[in-house]
Amino acid sequence: MSCEETFAQQLRERGFRLTPQREMVLAVLHQTEGLVTAEAIHQQVRHISSAVDISTVYRTLDLLTELQMISMLDLGDGQRRYEFVGRSALHHHLLCNRCGGLTRVDASQLQLLSDHIQREFNFEVDLGSMTFRGLCGNCAANPPGGHSAHTE
Amino acid sequence: MSCEETFAQQLRERGFRLTPQREMVLAVLHQTEGLVTAEAIHQQVRHISSAVDISTVYRTLDLLTELQMISMLDLGDGQRRYEFVGRSALHHHLLCNRCGGLTRVDASQLQLLSDHIQREFNFEVDLGSMTFRGLCGNCAANPPGGHSAHTE
DNA sequence: TTGTCTGCAAACTATTTGCACCGAG
DNA sequence: CTCGGTGCAAATAGTTTGCAGACAA
Numbered sequence: 001m002s003c004e005e006t007f008a009q010q011l012r013e014r015g016f017r018l019t020p021q022r023e024m025v026l027a028v029l030h031q032t033e034g035l036v037t038a039e040a041i042h043q044q045v046r047h048i049s050s051a052v053d054i055s056t057v058y059r060t061l062d063l064l065t066e067l068q069m070i071s072m073l074d075l076g077d078g079q080r081r082y083e084f085v086g087r088s089a090l091h092h093h094l095l096c097n098r099c100g101g102l103t104r105v106d107a108s109q110l111q112l113l114s115d116h117i118q119r120e121f122n123f124e125v126d127l128g129s130m131t132f133r134g135l136c137g138n139c140a141a142n143p144p145g146g147h148s149a150h151t152e
Numbered sequence: 153m154s155c156e157e158t159f160a161q162q163l164r165e166r167g168f169r170l171t172p173q174r175e176m177v178l179a180v181l182h183q184t185e186g187l188v189t190a191e192a193i194h195q196q197v198r199h200i201s202s203a204v205d206i207s208t209v210y211r212t213l214d215l216l217t218e219l220q221m222i223s224m225l226d227l228g229d230g231q232r233r234y235e236f237v238g239r240s241a242l243h244h245h246l247l248c249n250r251c252g253g254l255t256r257v258d259a260s261q262l263q264l265l266s267d268h269i270q271r272e273f274n275f276e277v278d279l280g281s282m283t284f285r286g287l288c289g290n291c292a293a294n295p296p297g298g299h300s301a302h303t304e
Numbered sequence: 305t306t307g308t309c310t311g312c313a314a315a316c317t318a319t320t321t322g323c324a325c326c327g328a329g
Numbered sequence: 330c331t332c333g334g335t336g337c338a339a340a341t342a343g344t345t346t347g348c349a350g351a352c353a354a
Contacts, residue, residue, distance in 0.1 A: 017308060017353050053311045074228035094275045103273060113265060121255060122289030123246045133281045137274030169328050205336045
């Protein structure tokens with residue numbers, strides 16, 4: 001079953017409606033490799049139909065997240081990012097607190113961890129939305145103002 | 153060495169100054185069990201000195217985070233939370249995407265994972281700031297708009 | 305038809321920033 | 330005395346919301 005059919009079906013099951021706006025937002029996410037902001041999605045959608053409003057994009061993103069067809073990432077930079085689930089293998093991210101660098105990491109190795117958390121805490125981890133914060137090798141090796149300067 | 157002495161020393165080493173405002177913010181965090189928002193810290197501090205501004209609190213929180221004396225958590229609800237490092241054993245959190253429930257989990261079991269990421273990706277994970285998003289047992293068992301029909 | 309969805313515009317709010325004065329070192 | 334720190338106030342900006350009309354089912 002195509003992703004659009006899945007979408008339509010899930011909507012129907014819950015009494016939601018399938019609108020062109022929702023189809024367009026899903027299509028953009030489906031076509032996009034990697035993370036996208038709501039703003040970027042909005043621009044893509046306006047490419048097709050210029051009347052679509054950003055608030056509709058937000059509402060649709062909430063819906064798609066709820067249906068678990070996309071995953072939402074909040075990197076803490078004040079701008080959420082979204083990603084189509086199934087676009088690539090399940091993965092999580094490493095985010096450097098200093099330079100903001102983002103590394104994508106295959107999540108298969110976290111399956112054991114996730115299973116453990118499920119059993120131990122009865123909590124269903126969404127591996128796709130996980131972000132590990134810390135310091136990348138580069139920033140860890142070059143601390144800002146090691147002993148004198150504090151230029152940032 | 154007390155936490156205040158550590159603080160004073162770290163500031164000196166970097167050419168920063170020790171001000172009453174900074175001492176107060178640190179004291180509040182030191183006394184507080186669990187997560188606090190900047191707003192809550194601000195209120196506590198104003199209890200002592202009513203002239204302290206929230207922007208100073210934010211600037212101090214950035215500084216303390218940089219010095220790794222506190223850890224910053226962004227749960228994605230538009231409000232960051234802070235926590236004194238060493239207040240309790242290193243831990244991470246499980247955040248339910250639906251009900252917002254937060255569970256604190258001892259991080260010792262993640263040490264292996266963290267070591268792995270360090271070796272494999274040369275990335276220094278900050279375990280204390282980690283949040284696993286997903287669904288708590290309760291919400292997973294009671295989906296929203298729950299046509300409570302199928303209870304397999 | 306009917307009740308959901310949308311566009312519009314205004315609101316929200318946590319956080320940031322410019323600036324002139326203040327005070328720690 | 331210096332120049333980093335602070336209070337004040339205004340700006341920022343992503344996201345949310347109220348509402349009346351539009352439209353999928």
